[in-house]
Amino acid sequence: MRAAKALSISQPAVTKTLAELEDIAGHRLFERSPKGVTLTGAGQILVRHTGSGLRAIHDGLSSLSAEEEGEAPALVIGALPNVGATVLAPALVRFAASSPRARVSVRTGSNAQLIAALKQGVLDMVMGRLAKPSDMQGLTFEHLYTEPLLLVVRPGHALTLRQNIDPALLDGYRLVMPDAGTRAREAADRFFMAVGTGLPLKVIETIDLSFGRSYVLHSDAVWFVPLGAIENELRQGTLVRLQIDTSATEGPVGLTLRVDPQPSESILRLLDEVRQSASERFGALSKSPDTQV
Structure with missing residues (x-):
């Protein structure tokens, strides 16, 4: 009776619909008793799978309503600083042209901070490095490109005069490194262990x-930094890359989203723009002698 009242239909109509649903499923979905109706095991399984579909339909109808009423969908994007500057920015320029009413917030931070915020529902998507397997539960990752860390210095630095630099020479300089615990820092630490110099002090x-x-x-410091963060400076000559092979620090960069719920139409449009932006950037880098690893 409560279901019929909530749906604004008659009790016989509800009973008929439930019977038809059981016929379609080929299973008994409801247990009927004087106290009411409860789900069987088969019914509970069906509810788990239909719940996300019903939410997706609801979200789709809400998006259509927002479009018709001229409301601006709000998107909150998390991005590592180097990814935001090189891939997200041009993608958002195109997105704004096609969705002028959309409201977008961009949040930066470490990969771990952004992934945690995504899981909590604070962010709609994250652009960054692939998180640890233990942190990927309930999330999906779409690989866009691979990015290394580079060792760079100011113009005129003594190390710029050397070719094929021995990594051991870096011990004589202060190093600017990504924060401990970040995916980029893990790659940097692996580099120093692999070349046999040990971790810098x-x-x-x-x-x-x-x-x-x-x-x-x-200063005379050496900066261990993702390529995307300083590629413009390398082209302009305001920073100089040291001749040290850092290809071992390459890591996958891409899009991380929650498995559930289904992304909104606005997010899907932005994802397409991000993919195009990443494709254009990767092509440009592959042709640039200044940024090749």
């Missing part, structure tokens, strides 16, 4: 690109 840790850039330009 004179280190400044930061993921703040503005600080890292300023510190290196005003």
Whole structure:
């Protein structure tokens, strides 16, 4: 009776619909008793699978209504600083042209911080490195491109005069490194262990690109930084890459989303723009001698 009242239909209509549903499923879905109706095991399985579908239909209808009423969908995107500057920014320019009423917030932070916020529902998607397997439960990752870390210095630095630099020489300089615990820092640490120098002792840790850039330009420090963060500076000559092979630090960069719920139409449109932006960037890098690893 409560179901009939909630749906604004008659009790016989509800009973008929439930019987038809059981015929379609080929299983008994409901247990009927004087106290009411409860789900059988088969009914509980069906509910688990139909719940996300019903939510997706509801979200789709809400999106259509918002479009008709001229409401601006709000998107909250998490991005590593280097990915936001190189891939997300041009994607958002195109997205804004096709969705002028859309409201977008971009949040930056470490990969771990962004992934945690995505799981909590604070973010709609994350653009960054592939998270640890233990952190990927309930999430999906779409690989877009692979990016290395580079060792860079200011123009005129003594190390720029050397070819095929021995990594052991880096011990004589302070290193600006990604924060401990980040995926980029793990790649950097693996590099130093692989070349046999051990982990550096004179280190400044930061993921703040503005600080890292300023510190290196005003000192003899060496910056271990993702390519995407400084590729424009390399082309312009305001930073110089050291001749040290860092290809071992390459890591997958891409899109991380929650498995459930289904992305909105606005998110799907933005995803297409991000994929195009990443494809264009990868093609440009492969042709640029200044940024090749």
